[in-house]
Amino acid sequence: MKTTGSRIGNYSGEDAHNYEASAHPRQPVGIEDMLRFLTDGGQKPLKDQVVADLPCGSGLYVPFLAAKKLILADFSEGMLGEAKQVVPNPQDRELVSFQADLTETLPIESKSVDSILCNQFIHHVTTPEHGPERWKGLGKVFDSFHRILKPGGRLTISFCTREQVAHSYWTHSIFADDAIAEELTYYPDREELSGLLVQAGFQASDIGFDVIRQDLQADIWTIDPMDPSVQSGDSGFRFALKTSERRAEMQSKWQALQADPDALHSRKAAARDFVADKGSSTLCLATKA
Numbered sequence: 001m002k003t004t005g006s007r008i009g010n011y012s013g014e015d016a017h018n019y020e021a022s023a024h025p026r027q028p029v030g031i032e033d034m035l036r037f038l039t040d041g042g043q044k045p046l047k048d049q050v051v052a053d054l055p056c057g058s059g060l061y062v063p064f065l066a067a068k069k070l071i072l073a074d075f076s077e078g079m080l081g082e083a084k085q086v087v088p089n090p091q092d093r094e095l096v097s098f099q100a101d102l103t104e105t106l107p108i109e110s111k112s113v114d115s116i117l118c119n120q121f122i123h124h125v126t127t128p129e130h131g132p133e134r135w136k137g138l139g140k141v142f143d144s145f146h147r148i149l150k151p152g153g154r155l156t157i158s159f160c161t162r163e164q165v166a167h168s169y170w171t172h173s174i175f176a177d178d179a180i181a182e183e184l185t186y187y188p189d190r191e192e193l194s195g196l197l198v199q200a201g202f203q204a205s206d207i208g209f210d211v212i213r214q215d216l217q218a219d220i221w222t223i224d225p226m227d228p229s230v231q232s233g234d235s236g237f238r239f240a241l242k243t244s245e246r247r248a249e250m251q252s253k254w255q256a257l258q259a260d261p262d263a264l265h266s267r268k269a270a271a272r273d274f275v276a277d278k279g280s281s282t283l284c285l286a287t288k289a
């Protein structure tokens with residue numbers, strides 16, 4: 001299997017387990033809004049749909065996907081293995097699951113899928129280059145999404161904008177400045193994302209956005225950023241831990257904050273207030289004409 005598709009990283013073996021068992025447990029944020037969009041406006045009920053979760057990761061959203069047919073794919077076998085464990089009432093649905101690089105040709109028939117969920121993935125396939133090169137992998141993923149959706153089929157993409165990444169995680173405030181700057185290059189804004197969807201064949205008038213005002217760091221007050229299981233399950237730490245200089249800067253910023261509980265509290269409160277105002281993440285909702 002080629003590994004060029006993902007630039008921030010894949011999750012294999014131990015990381016796959018840590019992603020789910022992380023010291024800051026993940027929440028399926030936005031799931032109610034996603035399900036509403038996937039089933040409203042004359043769409044079939046979920047139980048009669050073919051639904052694809054791409055990539056499914058460790059299956060955070062899978063327990064909610066009680067579809068007629070469920071398609072799960074991920075680059076990481078470890079993640080896929082975890083996701084298959086949480087399929088709801090597996091005897092009641094057809095399950096198709098396979099390891100795949102979503103930037104390559106997807107082995108899913110054209111016009112065969114009613115709904116696609118794509119959560120917290122797109123920063124894994126963008127690259128730090130400026131210009132069109134940055135979006136090449138993501139463009140291929142969206143081409144496949146457009147191809148496999150039935151006419152009228154729906155796509156939900158949850159992602160963080162650059163602004164949301166910069167302000168909604170208090171743990172980022174202890175990262176070295178150049179680590180944050182590097183990380184932000186992987187995240188798009190709304191215009192960049194909808195431009196790519198239009199290039200893939202979606203009509204601009206069929207693309208909308210919503211804000212998710214639920215914290216991705218659910219246990220914001222108790223997270224220990226030096227806990228290895230927090231670090232290995234979070235792609236942001238890949239940048240913060242990339243060099244010994246960055247590690248040292250993070251360590252010293254963390255020590256300074258620990259010595260000043262008021263400052264630590266106000267960093268956490270600032271992140272929480274940002275999330276309440278501008279959201280932790282964004283939901284892109286698109287319908288294929």
Ligand SMILES: C[S@@+](CC[C@H](N)C(=O)[O-])C[C@H]1O[C@@H](n2cnc3c(N)ncnc32)[C@H](O)[C@@H]1O
Nearest residue numbers: 005006011055056057060075076101102119124
């Ligand atoms: C942050 S996780 C999100 C997983 C899941 N959608 C969720 O919301 O919990 C990102 C996932 O993308 C997968 N991934 C990264 N690059 C990939 C690629 N090129 N093709 C397929 N999966 C990829 C990783 O293995 C990981 O499971």
